Amino acid sequence: MSVSDSSLPDELRAGAEALGLQLTESQHTQLLDFLALLQKWNRVYNLTAVRDPREMLTHHLLDSLAAVPPLQRHLQARDLAQPGRAPQLLDVGSGGGLPGVVFAICCPQLQVRCVDTVAKKAAFLQQAAATLRLPNLRGLHARVETLSGPFDVVSSRAFASLADFTGWSRAALAPQGVWLAMKGRQPDDEIAQLPPEVQVFHVEQLQVPGLQAERCIVWLRPTGS
Numbered sequence: 138m139s140v141s142d143s144s145l146p147d148e149l150r151a152g153a154e155a156l157g158l159q160l161t162e163s164q165h166t167q168l169l170d171f172l173a174l175l176q177k178w179n180r181v182y183n184l185t186a187v188r189d190p191r192e193m194l195t196h197h198l199l200d201s202l203a204a205v206p207p208l209q210r211h212l213q214a215r216d217l218a219q220p221g222r223a224p225q226l227l228d229v230g231s232g233g234g235l236p237g238v239v240f241a242i243c244c245p246q247l248q249v250r251c252v253d254t255v256a257k258k259a260a261f262l263q264q265a266a267a268t269l270r271l272p273n274l275r276g277l278h279a280r281v282e283t284l285s286g287p288f289d290v291v292s293s294r295a296f297a298s299l300a301d302f303t304g305w306s307r308a309a310l311a312p313q314g315v316w317l318a319m320k321g322r323q324p325d326d327e328i329a330q331l332p333p334e335v336q337v338f339h340v341e342q343l344q345v346p347g348l349q350a351e352r353c354i355v356w357l358r359p360t361g362s
């Protein structure tokens with residue numbers, strides 16, 4: 138089944154509405170085009186174990202879209218505190234661009250960098266930026282440990298333990314920056330293993346349309362920032 142001849146556009150529209158997202162027609166099209174790109178290049182670039190387009194919609198696209206309203210609220214608050222500079226986000230271990238590409242589509246004011254250690258995944262992300270005409274998106278081929286910032290938000294999904302994620306990306310975080318970790322069930326064991334320099338300031342439960350599974354964002358920042 139191809140993305141274009143199915144009911145996926147309606148399902149995406151309904152899912153976005155359920156999340157309270159006001160997508161423009163062009164954002165809706167970009168999200169569907171991204172889904173088609175993932176589907177088309179998955180075998181070549183080994184981007185995701187999910188093959189079925191409908192499953193890709195719920196498990197990847199809607200799952201990432203669920204984090205957009207919390208991110209937008211954070212960016213609005215940040216704009217009030219630090220007006221004048223375009224916010225920068227680094228998505229760590231982005232793979233096929235989840236959630237980084239979805240964030241770049243839904244938040245055009247946000248400069249998004251997606252980093253991955255695997256060259257062909259970074260190449261796919263660069264290709265996605267060009268094909269989807271996203272001037273605010275760039276794919277980087279690097280280990281996150283080698284990057285410096287300043288990034289206002291450093292995100293990850295299905296990446297590493299909270300301690301490794303925050304430790305490896307600490308140098309990339311802006312002074313007032315925050316980490317946004319997308320997780321399934323609230324990871325109490327990982328939270329307990331965090332070093333004293335890192336604090337969790339919010340665990341936000343997410344409801345993904347069409348997915349009966351626990352999802353949350355763990356928001357973190359350096360202690361004392």
Ligand SMILES: C[S@@+](CC[C@H](N)C(=O)[O-])C[C@H]1O[C@@H](n2cnc3c(N)ncnc32)[C@H](O)[C@@H]1O
Pocket residue numbers: 185229230231232233234235236252253254255258279280281282293294295296305
């Ligand atoms: C399980 S995948 C998750 C991909 C995507 N975030 C998602 O939710 O589908 C983890 C990704 O992290 C990348 N990765 C692992 N260690 C890394 C590091 N130190 N720096 C950057 N990327 C890394 C891997 O190449 C892989 O693409």
